[in-house]
Amino acid sequence: MLSRAADSLYWMSRYMERAENTARLLDVSYRMSLTATDAYSQQTQWEPALVVAGCEAPFKETGKKIDARNVIEYLALAADNPSSIRSALWMARENARAMRTQITTEMWEALNATWLEMRAFDYAKIEAMGLRAFFDWVKERSHLFRGVGYGTMTRDAAYRFVRVGTFLERADATARLLDVKYHVLLPSTRDVGGAVDYYQWGALLRSVSAFQAYRRLYRDAIVPRRVAELLVLREDMPRSLRSCFRELTRLLDELREMFGRDYVSARLADQMYNRLRFETIDNINKQGLHEFLTEVVENNAEIGKAIAKDFGLDF
């Protein structure tokens, strides 16, 4: 298999997953903004979304005011923002186009149709359909793409590169999403544990499709410690860090066996997975959740670099 093919497949699924996670990020920000009190300005409400998406600096360069419309427009629709949902869907489709022989016709059709629909959206249109409906649409298209790939691809190296892209991107997104709460400044410590706090943690859970899971698993009020535990350490939560790293470790291991080579990326992923297996949430909180999540995001970047090196993607 050509390195360029692996590269395209890996980025195709990373971009699709990125589009989905940006939609989730906007969804949680939007939900949080609906429960805002007077103490929250639009600025404090929407700035975290930019920070978490890594788009704070380029947004500032546009000179626009931070408010709901401008941030949503920038993160969802802006063609000149390489991190927007629109750009991610375009890049996913272009990577697929470059390697159409490596994916199934159904996958191509799912990606291509998504892009063709995306191309027609502007702010007026997504406002008219409802912002939440738009975020749901992005998530659905991503579910469809992933499901079609899962249901139609032969289980070869190509399939594994697609999945590696998905889980590395997801691990990154979950860490960043969980961190959004850290960046939402509370007006005063008095509010911690209060109603606003409850809704915000709830919004976070919903944005990663974990609200019901939380209720079922804990049968308890929403408390930050458990939300963090759920999204970091639970192996049975499909978007948790531990679950992502279990998949990554397994996939990279299978590639190792397939090609009979040793990979730095496999070792790094395995180290992280083992840490997550034996870590406790109290321990993480002692270090500081934000510090821990920052470390995970940095580690993900290292794994990304190692993957590029291991499979010759960085030519």
Place this chain on the structure above:
Amino acid sequence: MRQTQSSAGAAFDEMSAADGAVRAAYAELAGWLERMPASQTDAKRREADLLFRRLGITFAVYGEGGDPERLIPFDLIPRVITGREWEALSEGLVQRVRALNAFLYDVYHGMNIVRAGKIPKDLVVANSQYRPEMIGVALPGNVYTHIAGIDVVRVSENQFYVLEDNARTPSGVSYMLENREAMMRLFPELFSANRVRPVGHYPDELLKSLRSLPPENCLNKDEPTVVVMTPGAYNSAYFEHVFLAEQMGVELVEGQDMFVDDGFVYMRTVAGPKRVDTIYRRLDDAFIDPAAFNPESVLGVRGLFDAYRRGNVNLANAVGTGVADDKSVYPYVPEMVRFYLGEEPKLANVPTYTLRNKDDLKYALEHLPELVVKEVHGSGGYGMLVGPKSTKAEIEDFRQRILANPDNYIAQPTLALSTCPTFVDEGVAPRHVDLRPYLLVGKDVKLVPGGLTRVALRAGSLVVNSSQGGGTKDTWVLEE
């Protein structure tokens, strides 16, 4: 459904004789056409369109505005060739491609044909397609044009002419295969009523042929690693590159996927570098290696040509084959057959006036309204004059262009190309066709029965090129 027009003028109609009687080879088809209700043909034509769109069988036309991804119109009525006709035709084609290869070997090894006075020296060495870098280079099997497309037209019951040779990177074979696939899906009943010889094994034959000529220094000569090399997704024939690689089960590579190390060619794979033995390259000589040819090329591989010369990799087609399919060289191909093979040509050339010759030029200028004039280096139906179809102004304009540079042109009588019944807006009508069979030259010469039939869809038009509004048909060679 009845034909709405009788045969176009004096042209030979492949389905019906002059008295209207249907020829034996078309008997089944004529009945089928007769029985088919108009509503069904419309439905089937739409179905065929959808099929081709879905399969992504498109070709790209840039620079003309509109959607660059176009479908080549596909005509539902097949073109039929009898087994006997095919045997005669293929013998002539095999003979011709052997002569072309012998010529190519000769022009890079001694130029016996020039020394024998059979072809002017400057036509060879001053030809822009001649590659002096290839002089003395030894190639596996002495084969230069591994895949050749020889365009043939028919003017009467027994007269076929070669219109032109394509010895570089002839395209279109994927349409031959997909047209058959489409016909079998749309009208399976036709294939039980007619004994049509299959073409679907072309990719297998192609792979076998490419593998039969491994480079001198190949590690595993029984199973050389073959790749298809494409200039990329923006090439007009990209679909075909994808298709052939997929059908042969080999990698489709771009220049950036390969590199040369210590004189050998490798591709970058996820399991590390893998040595490449034979490259079926679908880009022009000029772009394959910036170190040897066009230094601006970003599509090629630096050092590839050196590896090739050392016998470390084989290229199909070879570098420098363009000198054999140039229109200025075309008039000499029958002479090549006599010179190299000691045989009389079984397939005739169209009588051709070479305008670099004073007498020919004089004749051509006096008869422009009757002639077809072509640029010697042109292709794709661009830069040509079809005298009888042109206005006075167009002819005068072309006359000036010829006078400015007579060497650049050849002229031929306007041929009454044969016609085949074709679906057009008004119903079924005769349209002019040509045929491009594909020859595979490895250890032996192989060709699958048939080829690509191109049809000029405009009434009376003789230009069949897809870039000029031509369509295609499935081509049937019948079992005898």
